[in-house]
Amino acid sequence: MSIVANEPVPRPGILDIAAYVPGKEHAPGVARVFKLSSNETPLGASPKAIEAFRQSAGHLELYPDGQALALREAIAGVHGLNAANIMCGNGSDELLGLICHVYLGAGDEAIITQHGFLVYKIQIMGAGAKAIEVPEKDYTVDVDAILAAVTEKTKLVFIANPGNPTGTYVPVADIRRLHAGLPKNVILVLDAAYAEYVRKSDYEAGIELVSSNKNVVMCRTFSKVYGLAALRIGWMYGPANILDALNRIRGPFNMNAPAIAAGSAAIRDQEFVGEAIEHNVLWMDKLVHAFEAIGLKVTPSVTNFVLIHFPEIDGKRASDADAFLTSRGYILRAVKGYGLPNALRMTVGSEEANRGVIETLGEFMGRN
Numbered sequence: 001m002s003i004v005a006n007e008p009v010p011r012p013g014i015l016d017i018a019a020y021v022p023g024k025e026h027a028p029g030v031a032r033v034f035k036l037s038s039n040e041t042p043l044g045a046s047p048k049a050i051e052a053f054r055q056s057a058g059h060l061e062l063y064p065d066g067q068a069l070a071l072r073e074a075i076a077g078v079h080g081l082n083a084a085n086i087m088c089g090n091g092s093d094e095l096l097g098l099i100c101h102v103y104l105g106a107g108d109e110a111i112i113t114q115h116g117f118l119v120y121k122i123q124i125m126g127a128g129a130k131a132i133e134v135p136e137k138d139y140t141v142d143v144d145a146i147l148a149a150v151t152e153k154t155k156l157v158f159i160a161n162p163g164n165p166t167g168t169y170v171p172v173a174d175i176r177r178l179h180a181g182l183p184k185n186v187i188l189v190l191d192a193a194y195a196e197y198v199r200k201s202d203y204e205a206g207i208e209l210v211s212s213n214k215n216v217v218m219c220r221t222f223s224k225v226y227g228l229a230a231l232r233i234g235w236m237y238g239p240a241n242i243l244d245a246l247n248r249i250r251g252p253f254n255m256n257a258p259a260i261a262a263g264s265a266a267i268r269d270q271e272f273v274g275e276a277i278e279h280n281v282l283w284m285d286k287l288v289h290a291f292e293a294i295g296l297k298v299t300p301s302v303t304n305f306v307l308i309h310f311p312e313i314d315g316k317r318a319s320d321a322d323a324f325l326t327s328r329g330y331i332l333r334a335v336k337g338y339g340l341p342n343a344l345r346m347t348v349g350s351e352e353a354n355r356g357v358i359e360t361l362g363e364f365m366g367r368n
């Protein structure tokens with residue numbers, strides 16, 4: 001007779017997963033807090049999205065549309081896509097999980113990069129597969145390192161483009177080269193959570209590559225530039241073969257009605273998005289110059305956040321800076337878990353928050 005455990009036992013590998021730790025929200029004992037740790041927009045959501053959210057409160061007794069058709073059509077309209085190739089998720093996190101659970105199993109491998117978004121590894125391991133981490137170059141995804149790591153066991157390749165927490169990007173020519181080098185049964189997942197912020201002519205989020213291939217998907221989110229992180233709205237643009245497979249295990253009502261309503265209104269309000277981007281461009285430039293002027297190094301960023309590197313000398317390490325900033329109410333993101341123990345990631349905040357961080361870090365660096 002086999003021995004029965006005296007409590008339920010998770011599948012092998014589940015207890016090896018380090019659970020995701022979100023950005024800090026509180027600064028104990030500080031009255032006024034500026035949360036700059038989760039890449040949320042300082043401008044909030046479009047008033048039109050907020051109004052649509054309020055309207056939806058009148059019908060909370062009804063199940064939402066399980067196909068989220070209104071939202072998919074709104075996204076399709078703005079991006080010039082076919083709504084049939086769009087799937088919405090409870091945050092893009094859900095979609096990243098679905099793709100792992102559909103395409104990975106025991107014995108499979110999925111490739112991630114050195115400073116890649118931590119959710120990939122969690123979902124790969126959650127599906128019982130192995131995450132193969134490859135090095136980045138200058139905090140940037142290295143296409144050749146990925147191609148060198150592909151084996152017969154590889155089923156998925158995850159790239160955040162632009163990267164989080166690095167803020168760097170891979171030009172479209174390199175993404176095409178990467179795709180061309182992958183076997184046809186390997187899916188390239190292009191996670192373009194910060195695509196709206198990128199102002200580079202050699203960047204593409206992935207729409208064209210998805211449109212012309214059966215093994216590429218692009219994930220996007222409403223949590224950043226659209227200011228709807230609380231509602232959890234992500235979307236995937238993908239070929240019919242992949243969306244059909246994902247749809248089979250997707251929760252039948254994974255998108256809630258207020259999210260569908262607010263998301264549809266938000267994406268139609270591109271004027272609001274334009275304002276958010278303008279604010280970001282202005283302050284990214286000011287922040288980078290100010291940090292460099294006080295002797296800090298920053299990784300050039302195309303997103304709404306910036307990776308700040310601290311000098312090893314004088315004991316002025318990132319963790320000291322983190323504590324000092326927090327004591328003043330400025331909450332940045334420690335990125336030790338991303339293999340960056342001596343850096344902090346700062347989201348571009350409101351004018352008041354940005355000025356406060358500049359002044360506080362200046363004080364920390366002893367130059368004020």
Ligand SMILES: Cc1ncc(COP(=O)(O)O)c(C=O)c1O
Pocket residue numbers: 038039090091092093094117160163164191193220221222223229232233234
């Ligand atoms: C690279 C990347 N992908 C995905 C996400 C998750 O987005 P969502 O809020 O849509 O789940 C984030 C959020 O921080 C991110 O940085």
